[in-house]
Amino acid sequence: MTKPETKGGGARWALFAPALLFAPCAFVYAVFFIWPQASLLAISATDAAGLTLAHYQRFAGDSYYWEILGRTLGLGAAVTAITLVLGVPTAYLLARVQSRWAGFLLLLTTFPLLVSAVVRSFGWMVLFFRDGLLSHGLMALGFADKPVQTMYTMAGVIIALAQVLLPLMILTLHGVFKSIDRDLEYAAMSLGARPIVALGLVTLRLASGGIVAGSLLVFSLAISAFATPSLVGGARANVMATAIYEQAIELLDWPFAAALATILLVTVLALSLAYGALLEGRGEREAAR
Amino acid sequence: MDIQLQNLRKTYGSAVAVADMSAKIPQGRMLALLGPSGCGKTTTLRMVAGFIAPTSGSIRVGATDITTLPAHKRDTGLVFQSYALFPHLSAAENIAFGLRRRGVARAEREQRVTAMLDKLKLSGLADRLPRQLSGGQQQRVAVARALVINPSILLLDEPFSNLDAKLRESTGLEMSRLQREFGLTSIFVTHDQTEAMSIADTIAVMKDGELQQIGSASEIYERPANRFVADFIGRANFLAGRILRREGQDAVAELAAGLEMRLLDPGAAALPGAQGEALLRPEAIALADHASPGSFKATVEQISYQGAIANLHARLADGSAIVASVPPEDARGLAPGKLVGLAPKPAALIWFAKS
Structure with missing residues (x-):
């Protein structure tokens, strides 16, 4: 008679166990992410009189802020493009190379991640100053006839941020390429595809989901990056993150800072969803073909 | 092509x-x-x-x-x-x-x-x-x-x-x-x-x-x-032994398990005194009485019934293991511990000299 009871207890436990295991994480997530974000949204849409869209109207009506949003998205696109161009071949080679150095090389690419973005950005500052290595190098090679200032330019921010985020792109893509069976490329070649065609039709096609995921990761991190733009870019390369900092910490305009943060968040979400939908749509079209 | x-x-x-x-x-x-x-x-x-x-x-x-x-x-x-x-x-x-x-x-x-x-x-x-x-x-x-x-x-x-x-x-x-x-x-x-x-x-x-x-x-x-x-190919028993004498193309070997066997064309290296191993396939072994001449005395250790054949796992006098594949009806009545005779079929042995 006791047996069914213990069994029932076990079944009940089995039912609740996943919820219990999930609870601590859900709790932390709710208290430290969802609640602050909701508060932020609330702050951005209220003033002394109650609900208002005034802060958003201020953003919409001021071309200065549109410019900052545009510059931020441009920065994200440029950094994503650079990390893709540099990251795809590197990750592919690291995933395919048979050498016993492969693991070490991968570790080497992740080393920069162990150093804070602030330190790495300082490194770029040393190179970028009018008197820095880059300027001297370009002059010595004859590409420039007078000192080049890369500090406090968008170009400098893009280069530095691409370097900061490249390891993340490589790590993401490495995992993706590693999971694609090399025999698929061989199969394509044995069926008459030139190696480059096999790479495109099979490997890159199968990696496209991962490439999109890596791009989204780099893009979101790039447009919300703060340390690199503020150190390398300064006031002349104002982006959303630095503008939010300025409003919240220097001008103490919390509601407007919250509105800017919300706009940035919504932009990232919208782009991610659009990207995802694009990918899904393509998948379905191919299945139906 | x-x-x-x-x-x-x-x-x-x-x-x-x-x-x-x-x-x-x-x-x-x-x-x-x-x-x-x-x-x-x-x-x-x-x-x-x-x-x-x-x-x-x-x-x-x-x-x-x-x-x-x-x-x-x-x-x-x-x-x-x-x-x-x-x-x-x-x-x-x-x-x-x-x-x-x-x-x-x-x-x-x-x-x-x-x-x-x-x-x-x-x-x-x-x-x-x-x-x-x-x-x-x-x-x-x-x-x-x-x-x-x-x-x-x-x-x-x-x-x-x-x-x-x-x-x-x-x-x-x-x-x-x-x-x-x-x-x-x-x-x-x-x-x-x-x-x-x-x-x-x-x-x-x-x-x-x-x-x-x-x-x-x-x-x-x-x-x-x-x-x-x-x-590597099929199942094999290897019986250690030594060449006793040559008889034209053939040779006679003395196996450790206690039997003199004729080897057909074992090659020129099989000179008297040479050590080696004889391959005996499990299906080239017939059951016999344990006292019959030309057969190994063996103690049955396990019988595994496979349907079409039965595999008889046994131990020879020198302690080496041997497997014989026999018709299931021949294995009937055998049990672990029983003494049997295992008779290699004629010309079944292939000699490999010790390298």
Whole structure:
């Protein structure tokens, strides 16, 4: 008679166990992410009189802020493009190379991640100053006839941020390429595809989901990056993150800072969803073909 | 077209993956590369496919030397162990892949794909993605994809090892039928000797990159070139012994288990006093009375009933283990601990000198 009871207890436990295991994480997530974000949204849409869209109207009506949003998205696109161009071949080679150095090389690419973005950005500052290595190098090679200032330019921010985020792109893509069976490329070649065609039709096609995921990761991190733009870019390369900092910490305009943060968040979400939908749509079209 | 491998060799640094492999496969025949993992069989196949460049030696298909030809120009049909179906393409698109690369026009392409789907009993499954197919169906798509391009040679890399035992046999026979129907010269890599013996015309046994023996299934089973081949192909008992005397071409050996046996043509090295081992296949042993002359005295340890035969595991007087495959009715009434006589059939022993 006791047996069914213990069994029932076990079944009940089995039912609740996943919820219990999930609870601590859900709790932390709710208290430290969802609640602050909701508060932020609330702050951005209220003033002394109650609900208002005034802060958003201020953003919409001021071309200065549109410019900052545009510059931020441009920065994200440029950094994503650079990390893709540099990251795809590197990750592919690291995933395919048979050498016993492969693991070490991968570790080497992740080393920069162990150093804070602030330190790495300082490194770029040393190179970028009018008197820095880059300027001297370009002059010595004859590409420039007078000192080049890369500090406090968008170009400098893009280069530095691409370097900061490249390891993340490589790590993401490495995992993706590693999971694609090399025999698929061989199969394509044995069926008459030139190696480059096999790479495109099979490997890159199968990696496209991962490439999109890596791009989204780099893009979101790039447009919300703060340390690199503020150190390398300064006031002349104002982006959303630095503008939010300025409003919240220097001008103490919390509601407007919250509105800017919300706009940035919504932009990232919208782009991610659009990207995802694009990918899904393509998948379905191919299945139906 | 016939395939000719000449002194094919592949080394990685000081490690030899394949050492001077030579073989000739006549038009329409199938060669099995058989051996344990790491013996170089897959490396050999991949050199023929063009994925691995040989260190030295040459590969000819018909009159053409293809040793340095890139893989996509080799015109080979290849079936992978993992099938390597393109996961994002349907069964029909997988099969059409090679035709597209060859620029076959749409109408002809569709007609050839449909014919191939029919031939491999995949008709209703054309639009399925590989993950929606069973293992056997995936295997057939992989075969169809390799055959539809009318390749000049067919390469099979352990194509049945991911199928369950029952399916493996029928698929193997079907594969062999298709290979003959298409008249394809083919190379087939396997570690499964039963598979190799049932579908290949010629078997090349490999070990540590070295070719051990090449010949028909019966040659390799009945006249193994060395102890490794004898042990790898089928079940084998090895009985230690010593040559007593020569009698013309033949010799008489004294086995440790306590029997003098005649060896037919053991080779010139089998001189009196030479130590070695005699191969005795389990099915070349008959049950006898334990006192009968010309038989080993053995103690039964275990009897495993297999249906068509019973395997009798026993221990000989010198302590060595022996297996005899006997008709089940002969094994009836035997029990572990019982003393029996095991009589080798005439001319059943093959001598391997101690190296």
